[in-house]
Ligand code: HEC
């Protein structure tokens with residue numbers, strides 16, 4: 001007997017297709033991206049619903065849709081209410097205890113819960129001024145399941161913009177590996193290394209834990225929204241064994257299958273991959289831009305923020321990242337994840353910084369930096385030499401360098 005499972009579009013997909021396409025038409029090209037865009041914005045609901053089409057949210061969740069944290073596929077804002085509660089859900093609280101989650105709260109402190117299930121916490125954030133920049137103080141607020149483990153480390157992560165990720169996905173592995181120098185053989189103090197996830201090169205996520213865009217999609221469904229996918233089959237998401245109410249809540253899956261099928265994951269991943277790369281703002285006066293770019297290379301920023309990687313057809317992908325992990329020192333260190341230790345981060349792409357700054361979003365992995373200068377001030381470890389190079393520039397040169405970055 002042939003045991004291959006029948007592939008049938010989910011009820012949800014059929015309902016969305018009904019809005020878009022005449023019966024019998026096939027999915028192709030832009031239509032996939034358009035459906036993916038709708039799914040990206042779709043607000044999922046708790047189970048059970050009559051249709052079973054779009055339920056399964058939670059039991060614990062941080063947001064109901066991808067777009068809630070990545071508004072317009074852009075970066076999360078760092079706006080807080082007066083009491084310190086984030087106004088939007090894009091700042092999430094990750095938990096780590098020796099490479100695993102907290103024994104009671106799991107990998108993330110979710111702020112939302114379905115009816116009948118205790119919410120984990122309503123964290124408040126406060127910006128602690130520290131020298132040039134600031135960092136967050138996290139007050140988890142009333143914890144729904146007792147205290148966190150003493151050994152659990154709490155870290156804030158800000159949702160990044162998603163534009164241009166399709167181009168980063170297409171950069172050949174060899175192009176990334178040529179820049180790796182894990183033992184710092186060239187003696188420049190910079191020892192970028194490739195993240196390995198089950199033997200494969202990780203390039204997505206702030207700690208390079210994602211091999212492909214769809215890994216991030218499945219991870220977000222599980223951790224951020226409490227929805228299961230074939231890659232992350234637990235219907236109860238990030239609930240732990242001690243969260244009995246959470247484990248017992250109704251699931252949105254039919255007969256134990258995933259709440260979100262592979263096709264939905266693929267369509268959202270396809271939408272994300274087709275988001276165009278950010279375009280730099282044109283500079284009104286040519287000279288400062290060129291001077292800024294020269295300084296960027298001269299003081300060693302470009303050693304990690306590679307101005308361009310070769311795309312699959314040899315075209316430049318001007319993301320200003322090498323997609324490698326670097327140790328940026330103790331000030332930015334929070335928790336180990338995947339192949340990265342606490343102090344290691346994937347070089348943040350600098351394209352799109354102009355729109356992040358325009359929207360008032362913070363810089364660095366947790367949005368702590370309000371300006372480019374503050375972000376540079378946090379660079380240490382492998383980036384110390386570049387930072388002291390920046391500090392040693394004349395005021396005019398510093399301005400030119402910042403102006404160059406602010407236009408990316
Ligand atoms: C609760 C907020 C939240 C929700 C909901 C959410 N994300 Fe994210 N997303 C984040 C945060 C925070 C990060 C950065 C964390 C990290 O990299 O580990 C991130 C990272 C990503 C990345 C990696 C970006 C990069 O530069 O490598 C992708 C892709 C992504 N999200 C896509 C999605 C998609 C698609 C959905 C919906 C299925 C989604 N996210 C839902 C908060 C969220």
Ligand code: HEC
Pocket residue numbers: 190206299300301302303304305326327328332345346347348349350353362363364365366372375376379382383386387390405
């Ligand atoms: C050793 C590698 C390395 C060097 C050298 C380096 N950076 Fe970075 N940079 C990183 C990493 C890794 C991050 C992400 C850190 C985080 O998110 O906490 C980052 C983040 C940033 C950010 C924030 C980006 C964002 O989207 O939030 C800016 C701005 C930045 N770097 C500018 C610079 C400038 C300017 C220089 C030169 C003075 C420089 N960097 C040198 C690795 C480096």
